[in-house]
Amino acid sequence: MLRPVVLHELQQLMRDRVGVVVLLLLGLALAGGLTTGLTMQRKQQAIHAGVQAENARHFQEMRAQLEAVAAGRKPKGFFFANRPTAVRYTIARPVSPLTVLSLGDSELMPASAEVGLFSSSTTRFQNASIDNPQNQHIGRFDTAFVLIYILPLLLLALTYNLLSVERERGTLPLLLNQPAGLLRILLSKSLASFLLLVVPAAVVPPAVTLLASPGAAGHFANLALFVLLTLSYGVFWIGAALLVNLLGLRSATNALLLGSLWLTMVLLLPATLQAALDAFYPLPSRIELISQARVAEVENSQKRKEIADRFYQDHPELVPAGGKENRTLDFYATFLETEKAVHPVHAHFEQQLSAQQAWVRRLQFLSPAVIFREGLAAAAGTHSANLAGFRQQIDAFQTQVRDFVLPRVVQARELTLADYAVAPVFPSGSARAVSLPWSGLIGLLFPSAILIALASRRAASIESIFLKG
């Protein structure tokens, strides 16, 4: 690159007020985005703490009941601590310390999971929320929003007339007479905008995160991906601006073309894609799931005896001691039967959703904005795919809890404090890390390379026409 050109352009931008205004706007937007991100991250952490406290309170209450009974006192509240089914957990979903960088899907992810003998695979994950849907629908002013939507606009505001303004001022021939070559001059000029906007936008948020979010320091690969994705996204928009400038149109037309490109990438294409996916892989409503489960529950509860008999035939090891009636175990047999009945509906639902998600993974390459969103969310650990690790942990824990509770149900044993002492504990370690989508970088840099290659051909032909003329 041409250092003098870059420096001159930077000086111009700062002197010209435009650069100052744009930089100021970016600073304001980033400050807003980071503040929202931090506020939301703290809110999610507060929910996490609240859920954990509730879980701890439950077990404390159970122990207190047993202690009271052991001491010959009347236990507080309805006494059920002696039942094996009282061993049930509410596990809070861990909150990523990088949430401040992109809220991603974190607000819609289940905040907790219920684990116990009767925890159904369809309702185990708890999504209940009292957040204002009004604000969720508008969308959050988080860091990712600033980078996906606002950064390209500001960048385009600086670069849409990089060359066209020279033509309109009549200075184009002077530029073409430079020995450096048109493309190199333009690249150097746009490098100035890149240094002014994209570099701070890529670097400041991770720096703030490292300072403000304890626990962020351990995620250097994620932070590096965040920086590289942002830089690459900036390169894409600069490439687009270069090519459009070299088409030889007026500044106003450039602005319109680049504006339309932005609109297509960040609004039209994603929304149209989603509409198409909904048409090809329609998700049945969860309502269907509820009603199927209800009907199965009723039908099975009427056949409880029959289901229990069959269950004991299949599981002779679980036959209650002395052949006595064991209502909990009968319920468990019926519960499993209902789970089996609901399973196909649930599986169909999950299948449609994962088909949609698979298509998003493929089609994201149509829009840099979508690649960027997916990449930022994954880097921040707030992508819906990041839930997979938590789901696996919960499934494993569910098995562990069942293996603890079920034998005690079979033996119709009353729980004691000793049982609570050996009850399973949810592992506190973090979930298996989801692999980072480095391919997103290629998805952003490949179209950028094409844009710049096309721009370079245009530049060469403009130069040759000029030299011949």
Next chain:
Amino acid sequence: MTLTIARKELIGMLRDARFRICCVVVLLLLGAALLTGFVSRRAYEQQRANAVKAERHAWVNQGEANPHSAAHFGRYAFKPLLAASLLDKGLNSYLGQAVYIEGHVQNPFRHRPAEDSTGLLQFGEMTGAAVLQYLLPLVILLLTFNAFAGEREQGTLRQLLSLGVPPAKLLAGKAIGIVTALAALLLPAAVLGAFLMQQATAGDASQSALRLAVMTGAYLLYLLAFTSLSLGVSASAATSRMALLVLLGFWVSSSLLVPRAAASLAESFYPTPILPEFLKEVNEDMEKGIDGHKPPGEKEEELKQTLLKKYNVKSEKDLPINLTGLILQESEEHGNLVFDKHFRQLRDAYGKQYGVLQAASLVSPLLAVRSFSMGLAGTDLWHHHNFADAAEAYRRKWVKRLNDDMTNNSRTGDFSYKVGRTFWEATEDFKYTPPGVGEALRTQTGSLLLLAGWLLGSILFAAWAVRRMSAIEEA
């Protein structure tokens, strides 16, 4: 003269390739959005109808049970979607579709479609409303940014004004031309919309038609405001490029920045409580009592003594009624107070946040039209709460019937008492009539006034701008 100008403007536009491309794109998107809106609503309503039937089936066939077991078996209420929702999905994706009705608790709504979505949802949904709110202003802006500035740059503005054409007539003529072009563009979409609405309406067709008509009116206000604003900017900007940049800037700020910033500010001014805290406070009030009301636990003994005295018996076993049923109902009544208090507080927070958004409509007309549109489509928070209230009122009546039956027909301590199919069948099902247009309109008076204010303001601005417009380019 005004009409001549309008005709010239219209012909110019129809010959403009940009306009034709815009027309095709907008019509395609609008048509596709309306059709997908129609199809997805129909699928939802079908599933809902099946679910309502299945729910009734499950309730009636639950077998013999104690009324209080039935209170735990519970019922479900599924939220219907109005026909008008095919135009504007509003908050639907972020609102639960069903509520579990059971004894002891007023449950929050479950199953927000957004939970089961891909990340694309965050880029917004393609609905008729989105095309009208986001895209059409852009089309208008594209058609009008050089209405005056362009003529000035070509030198034709000077000629026009030197002929003695009054600027106001010039403005009116251009506005009529542009609005006619837009109307030609929107008419097919409006016909399609009306047809689909009519197809989707099962019950009172006049309600649907009214909702559609009022929504159309509001969109006209919005689009006219954008038209006059653009004309005004075009008249006062130094160059057409400047006019374009100013208008694009306004669009970005009105459609993206202000709404999101306002929502963020609203939440920081009036924070929404978090669920674990909310539930904890509800539980505390349940146990400790609120507003001078004793918790049911403390009232139990009192109630028992009163009854023993009333029926002149020694032990609760000798009472002709079931004391447990009365205590359960007593605890329901107490719970109702607690839930009323906490849900009211929650809605107050939402209401204050909405106030911030309304205030922000002063700088973002999109916020005003958005609120109005979903308010009439029945996909806003108010309609949701209307349904939630109806479901809760049903729950209270339903639980009381179960408790009363237990109280009157069984004795204290007798848990073997059971009722069966005839009792379940005699249970009234949950029925819901959505509010009428008038009521919906009343909740949106503020948004309507704001839209009208925007239109008036932008017309005044345009009139002022053309009057002081200069015919020659400034050096």
